[in-house]
Amino acid sequence: MIEIIQLTKSFGRCKALDNISLSMQQGQAISLLGPNGSGKTTLIKSILGLVIPEKGTIRINGQAVKKDWAYRSNIGYMPQIGRYPENMTIEQVINMIREIRRDHTVYDEDLLKGFGLDKVRHKMMRNLSGGTRQKVSASLAFLFSPGIYILDEPTAGLDPVSSELLKDKIAQELSRGKLVLITSHVLSDLEGIASHIVYLQDGRLMFYKSVEALQATTGEERLNKVIARVMQTELPASSYAV
Numbered sequence: 001m002i003e004i005i006q007l008t009k010s011f012g013r014c015k016a017l018d019n020i021s022l023s024m025q026q027g028q029a030i031s032l033l034g035p036n037g038s039g040k041t042t043l044i045k046s047i048l049g050l051v052i053p054e055k056g057t058i059r060i061n062g063q064a065v066k067k068d069w070a071y072r073s074n075i076g077y078m079p080q081i082g083r084y085p086e087n088m089t090i091e092q093v094i095n096m097i098r099e100i101r102r103d104h105t106v107y108d109e110d111l112l113k114g115f116g117l118d119k120v121r122h123k124m125m126r127n128l129s130g131g132t133r134q135k136v137s138a139s140l141a142f143l144f145s146p147g148i149y150i151l152d153e154p155t156a157g158l159d160p161v162s163s164e165l166l167k168d169k170i171a172q173e174l175s176r177g178k179l180v181l182i183t184s185h186v187l188s189d190l191e192g193i194a195s196h197i198v199y200l201q202d203g204r205l206m207f208y209k210s211v212e213a214l215q216a217t218t219g220e221e222r223l224n225k226v227i228a229r230v231m232q233t234e235l236p237a238s239s240y241a242v
């Protein structure tokens with residue numbers, strides 16, 4: 001469970017997050033949406049402790065995250081752009097991460113094998129295509145079966161078959177009661193996965209609602225139509241809440 005209470009983060013005069021409060025539960029797939037620069041990555045990085053907010057509280061499973069980084073071992077993070085030592089092979093990178101996470105002895109290698117990375121494990125990271133690099137990032141995020149997944153544009157650069165494989169894996173983890181926080185500008189990629197939508201704009205929370213509720217109020221079925229309809233409508237302040 002992730003609780004965010006009155007979170008504010010500024011970069012100079014730019015308020016990247018403005019008094020954000022959210023509560024996300026296990027078994028939910030929360031899709032973080034909003035235009036470029038609306039604060040999505042800043043919110044994700046705040047949860048991961050990679051950005052330090054000037055105000056507010058973040059609690060993971062009831063524990064405030066300030067200064068205690070142990071909580072991060074329960075989060076599988078797939079960054080927008082994965083950065084790895086370029087002179088290492090895929091296998092060396094995976095082994096290095098396994099070594100860092102020595103506490104784990106059981107691995108979820110579904111994606112690693114499904115993407116066929118075991119067959120190209122001797123390839124140098126510097127020689128990988130963008131999509132293969134994404135596959136490495138996805139495989140690492142899922143390797144330790146965490147309780148929480150934070151996936152930043154996970155399907156960007158993946159071919160359709162790999163994208164479906166990843167979506168199936170996300171659905172499987174959701175059925176096991178995991179919490180998934182996911183950003184994507186491709187709404188069709190979130191179809192059938194997202195249970196809730198968080199919409200940010202200029203660092204502010206515009207709304208946080210279940211997909212079911214949004215479908216009911218807009219009368220639309222498909223996610224891109226739902227969001228388009230919501231954005232056309234002037235939302236009253238009362239509908240911003242969960």
Ligand SMILES: Nc1ncnc2c1ncn2[C@@H]1O[C@H](COP(=O)(O)OP(=O)(O)OP(=O)(O)O)[C@@H](O)[C@H]1O
Nearest residue numbers: 011014015016034035036037038039040041042043
């Ligand atoms: N390290 C930083 N230094 C200065 N400004 C930053 C920094 N990181 C983010 N910002 C600013 O904070 C705002 C929110 O950025 P953020 O990356 O969170 O947006 P986003 O919603 O993830 O965008 P995108 O959809 O393009 O990935 C932007 O105005 C951005 O320029």
